Amino acid sequence: MIAITDVTKTFGRADRRVTALDNVSLAVERGEIFGVAGQSGAGKSTLIRTVNLLERPDSGSIEVDGRVLTSLGAAELRSARRGIGMIFQHFNLLTSRTVQGNVELALEIVGVDVRERRRRAAEILDLVGLSSKACVYPGQLSGGQKQRVGIARALAAKPSVLLSDEATSALDPETTRSILALLKTINSELGLTVLLITHEMDVVKTICDSAALLEGGRVTETGNLVDLIRTPGSRLARDLFPLGEVHTPAGHTVVDITFSGGLADRPVIAQLARVHGLDVSILGAAVETIGGNQAGRTRLALPGARDDIDRALADLRGQGLLVEVVGGADA
Known part of the structure; x- marks a missing residue:
């Protein structure tokens, strides 16, 4: 649905040029919710603004729903943008x-x-739960209600793609959960493809199907969340299940065991104790529901000879x- 190919974007003069995006490529499948995570300054906002060409890349191509936007003239681009809705961090509503x-x-x-216009506005306000606020002005709304208006506005023209630029970062946790639930409902009921950027991993694990990690203007990791969870050394998977710094007790080997789907109910600790005779210490655990499946990571400290531990770990890997x-x- 969205193909970002070899996109580079710089700002500033030649002697003080800053590279916001450095040869970035991403593919977002039709109907999925795709999250781009990264810290401030990573290039996330620039990336999402290139998708509808609010920022035109220096090089590379942007394709949305089969149309290469970077090759379109002004009139064609205006037409293509009707199929791309956008919601913003600070709502951007007209107070008048x-x-x-x-x-x-x-x-x-x-x-x-x-x-x-009136018929469609009433229809979409009902979808976002604001029918009773139709005649109210933005100054009379809470932050969550304002964002719902922003979402309704983005959906008014019946887009096939919805872009979300840090849409929940200005909201409290409870309101954030309600907005994420609304985005999930919109994705499901309307079949919209959603591309969102965020610095909050809670957003990614709550609603995203796939994700990418953006660092210093480069994509350092990307993939389906379920696949990433199963990938050794995945930074995104580590951030989805944070267990803190590793502290190794003397004479122990510390291991992280990641499980997902049908493996979530395996009696790992009991097996290590009963079958391999290991006295297991639990150092940490994190469990989430991702992609509709339970997944998590457990950190264990295992005492004893390394050969015995290696045999036990090989059993688990098997x-x-x-x-x-x-x-x-x-x-």
Whole structure:
């Protein structure tokens, strides 16, 4: 649905040029929710603004729903942008317009007649749970309600793609959960492809199907979340299940065991104790529901000879569990 290919974007003059995006390539499948994670300054906002060419890349191509936007003229680009909705961190609502007026604006700009604008605005406000606020002005709304208006406005023209630029970072945790649930509902009911950027891994693991990690303007990791969880050394997987720094007790080997799907109910600790005679210490654990499946990571300290431990770990790996040695002599 979205193909970003070899995109580079720089800012500034030749002697002080800053590279915001450095040869970035990403593929977002139709109908999925794709998250781009990274710290401030990583290039996330620049990346998402290149998708609808609010920022035109210096090189590379942007393709959305089969149209190469970077090759379109001005009139064709305006037409293509109607299929791409966008929601913003700070809402960007017009304070002089009512809630309904803000939603209608997107349709007014493209020439939709008054009757159809009103009908569509009422329909979409019902979807986002704001029918009762249609005649209210933005100044009378909470932050979560304002963001719902922003989402309704982005959906007004019936786009096939929805871009979300840190849409929840200005909201409290409870409101964030409600907005993420709304985005998930929209994705499911309308079949929208959603590309979102965030610096919060909670957002990624709550609603995303796939994700990419952006660092210093480069994509350092990307993939389906379930696949990433099973990938040794995955930075994204580590951040999804944070267990803190590794502290290795004397005479122990510390291992991280990652499980997902049907492997979540394996009696790992009991097996290590009963079958391999190891006295296991639990140093940490994190469990989440990702992609509709339970997944998690457990950190264990195992005492004893390394040969005995290696045999036990080989047994676990043979069952399909991802086992990584993170502390001890050979870590």
